[in-house]
Amino acid sequence: MEIYVHIPFCERKCNYCDFLSGPADENTKQIYTDALITEIKKRAQSLSRGNKVTSIYFGGGTPSVMTPAQLGAIYTAIGHEFVIDRDAEITIEVNPKSGRDKLHYLREIGFNRLSIGMQSSHKSELELLGRIHTYDDFAECFIDARDAGFKNISVDIMTAIPGQTEQMLSATINKVLDFSPEHISTYSLIIEKGTPFYERFGDIEGPVVGEETERKLYWMTVDMLKDKGYKHYEISNFAKPGFESRHNTGYWKRVHYLGVGLGASSCLPEKEFDARMRNTTDLATYVKDPLAQEEYNVLTKNEMIEETIYLGLRMMDGVDTDAFESKFGCTVRSLYGDTIDDLVAQGLVYEGAGSLSLSDLGIDYGNHVFAQFLK
Numbered sequence: 001m002e003i004y005v006h007i008p009f010c011e012r013k014c015n016y017c018d019f020l021s022g023p024a025d026e027n028t029k030q031i032y033t034d035a036l037i038t039e040i041k042k043r044a045q046s047l048s049r050g051n052k053v054t055s056i057y058f059g060g061g062t063p064s065v066m067t068p069a070q071l072g073a074i075y076t077a078i079g080h081e082f083v084i085d086r087d088a089e090i091t092i093e094v095n096p097k098s099g100r101d102k103l104h105y106l107r108e109i110g111f112n113r114l115s116i117g118m119q120s121s122h123k124s125e126l127e128l129l130g131r132i133h134t135y136d137d138f139a140e141c142f143i144d145a146r147d148a149g150f151k152n153i154s155v156d157i158m159t160a161i162p163g164q165t166e167q168m169l170s171a172t173i174n175k176v177l178d179f180s181p182e183h184i185s186t187y188s189l190i191i192e193k194g195t196p197f198y199e200r201f202g203d204i205e206g207p208v209v210g211e212e213t214e215r216k217l218y219w220m221t222v223d224m225l226k227d228k229g230y231k232h233y234e235i236s237n238f239a240k241p242g243f244e245s246r247h248n249t250g251y252w253k254r255v256h257y258l259g260v261g262l263g264a265s266s267c268l269p270e271k272e273f274d275a276r277m278r279n280t281t282d283l284a285t286y287v288k289d290p291l292a293q294e295e296y297n298v299l300t301k302n303e304m305i306e307e308t309i310y311l312g313l314r315m316m317d318g319v320d321t322d323a324f325e326s327k328f329g330c331t332v333r334s335l336y337g338d339t340i341d342d343l344v345a346q347g348l349v350y351e352g353a354g355s356l357s358l359s360d361l362g363i364d365y366g367n368h369v370f371a372q373f374l375k
């Protein structure tokens with residue numbers, strides 16, 4: 001089992017962000033910490049004690065805006081209530097202005113993986129995005145993180161930023177590669193409703209830079225990172241051998257996970273099927289009742305099958321069709337033979353011995369391919 005901890009606070013809201021996050025005062029952060037610890041204790045009581053936790057992920061928001069004492073208290077509560085695997089991957093998302101002392105503290109209490117939201121090395125792009133940091137902040141943060149003992153660091157890069165050229169993106173990528181992080185995530189900017197970018201760029205479908213440019217930037221990124229020895233293991237994720245994100249891989253492989261915190265989602269076993277649930281997204285409701293949920297769906301077998309396929313196809317190794325057969329008692333081909341034949345004929349998927357995966361063309365048309373497996 002994996003655990004996700006949602007910290008919904010940031011220093012300032014970025015111009016493109018529609019995540020459940022925003023600035024908060026110190027009092028609110030402390031009240032939230034107390035509610036989170038209550039939730040962790042109560043959820044642990046209702047779960048089987050035998051489950052070993054293989055990954056813990058503090059995401060947000062920006063978890064590093066919390067004080068060391070608050071992060072330590074949340075981490076300690078998890079350690080008290082759950083059996084954490086000796087080799088567990090324990091990640092925290094940090095902004096590049098987290099500061100040396102906090103990074104040292106995080107490593108000391110047990111975090112062993114950092115995810116740094118760098119996004120771009122260009123001042124103009126960072127300002128456009130509304131980020132609070134500079135490239136120099138990122139560089140200092142990375143050096144401090146290594147100094148604190150982090151041997152597994154992921155860096156986020158944003159692509160398809162309005163006005164971004166291939167030269168600009170390749171400069172950002174090269175500046176990240178200078179630090180040789182173990183993992184790199186790249187995300188194409190999409191304009192979301194309710195954000196300042198939506199007001200500015202309008203209700204456009206797809207990337208602001210246009211589909212063709214977005215694809216060019218994507219494949220340039222893939223080529224540059226593969227060339228430097230990174231494995232392209234998921235549509236948007238790259239890792240040095242052995243450093244694939246366990247948390248994200250678990251999600252794509254449908255490993256059970258408990259999400260705690262405001263709006264956090266979980267996928268947990270419910271008799272023979274799985275249930276997907278989501279905590280309340282209202283902060284006042286959450287601090288009053290940290291077990292309040294706004295969604296609780298027990299999946300049908302068919303829904304679990306669909307999820308297994310479209311999440312599995314995000315991984316470059318694809319869906320493990322042997323594991324699928326063991327789990328569901330039928331083959332992928334017996335359910336989707338005609339669909340697979342059509343997609344193979346169009347060059348969108350490969351069917352190998354024991355796997356079904358996207359081709360390069362299939363990556364470009366990923367959403368279309370995934371939709372074919374939804375009944």
Ligand code: SF4
Binds near residue numbers: 010062
């Ligand atoms: S730091 Fe991340 S979560 Fe916070 S506003 Fe910016 S993009 Fe959103």
